[in-house]
Amino acid sequence: MRALIALLCGTLFGAGLAVSGMTDPMRVRAFLDLLGPWDPTLAFVMAGAIVPMAVAWRVQSRMARPFAATTFNLPDTGRIDRRLAIGSILFGVGWGIAGLCPGPAVANLALAPAAAAPFLLAMLAGMALHRLTSR
Template identity: 75%
Template sequence: MRIILALLSGSLFGAGLALSGMADPMRVRAFLNLLGPWDPTLAFVMGGAMIPMALAWLVQKRTDRPFADQQFNLPETRGIDGKLALGAILFGIGWGIGGLCPGPALASLALAPVAVAPFVLAMLGGMALHRVTSRT
């Protein structure tokens, strides 16, 4: 049952990314281009995503356990440190250059695999490098 829910959730997420334009690197770059022809579309997509997420947090607080697991596995809240800041900077640089971030990159593999494959390979390499060099 968990695998079916994961596949349905991932498919819904990927479809949402594709339909919203988040999987289109040119639209993302136009959103990030504050000095040229700016496209505000993704601001509405991100703002619209806050509503279901806020509802999900309200439901989670009133629920003893998730539908398909024994307990909630939520990360602890930690302060901002150098590692987080550096990660955010690297993420932003990669997002600005490539026009993709991890979720849309994986969704884009179905749309344009040859064009997106170098980004995904570099992303996976960065994740592997982090795993090897990280002690926490």
Template identity: 60%
Template sequence: MRHLIGLFSGLLFGAGLALSGMMDPARVRGFLDVAGHWDPTLAFVMGGAVLVMALAWAIQRRMHRPALCEEFALPGTRLIDARLIGGAALFGVGWGLGGLCPGPAIASLVFHPLDASVFVVAMLAGMALFRLADRPHT
């Protein structure tokens, strides 16, 4: 049952990305072009996501445990450090240049496989490089 809910959630997320136009890199770049032809679509998508998450957090606070797990696996809080800022900056630069982030890039493999695959391969290479660089030194 958990796998079906995960599949449904992923399909719903992908459909939302497609419907909102967030798989179109030009739309994301248009949002970032505040001095030119600014496209506010992404702001509305983000606003909708914030509302949905606010509702989800309110529901979660009233639940004793999740419906299909023994306990909630919620992220903890972390300090804002150089590593976090550097990673966020690197993500932002890649997002601005490519016009995609991981979710839309993977969803774009369905509609624009050649364009999206270049981004996804670069993303996976970056993830692998991080894993190699982040290993504890012994």
């Protein structure tokens, strides 16, 4: 059941990225380029996600347990440290250069696999490097 829920959620997320145009790296770069032909589409997508997420947090806070698990697995709130700041900077630089982040890159495997594959391989290499160096 959990796999089916994950598949449905991932499919809905990927479809939303495709419909909103967020799988197009040029659209994302146009949002990040404040001095060029700025495209506000990503701002509207982010703003449109705030209301459903706020509702989801309210619903979750009133639930005793999730539908498909025994407990909620929520991250702890932590302080901003050097590792978090460096990771955020690396994510932002990669996002700006490629015009992709992990979600749209995975969705692009169905839409433009040749364009998404180098990004995904680099992302996986970075994840492996992190795992090796953080031990």
